[in-house]
Amino acid sequence: MIYELSKHKLAQKQTMMKHRDIYHDKDFVLASIDEELPGYPLYIKKIESRMRRLLKIAELNPELTPHSLHHTHTSLLAEAGVSLPKIMERLGHKDEDTTKNVYLHVTQEMKKEASQKFKELMENL
Incomplete structure (x- = not known):
């Protein structure tokens, strides 16, 4: 899980540099790296879906949100x-x-x- 968050953080930094003129920098942990809305928070359903997948891979409690x-x-x-x-x-x-x-x-x-x-x-x- 930590590894996945680290990967996402790196992708966020790259997106921030690439789109520094339009990046919505409000220090969101799970900000979009999408070209259209860089820096805006991810939709909760997308976060929950990714989290369920990662919890399953890590064999952790699937009830966590x-x-x-x-x-x-x-x-x-x-x-x-x-x-x-x-x-x-x-x-x-x-x-x-x-x-x-x-x-x-x-x-x-x-x-x-x-x-x-x-x-x-x-x-x-």
């Missing part, structure tokens, strides 16, 4: 201690509530950490 990867990425950022403003910036969110309520699921590791911190606090009283 681009959206599930988005959620996982966000949860891992939170678990790594990345600040809410940085996560919002990375996701392109303007509304803090959207990020907090929809994407920042509390992971098992974060639950353990909260429990450990509370235990330490109580022991130090």
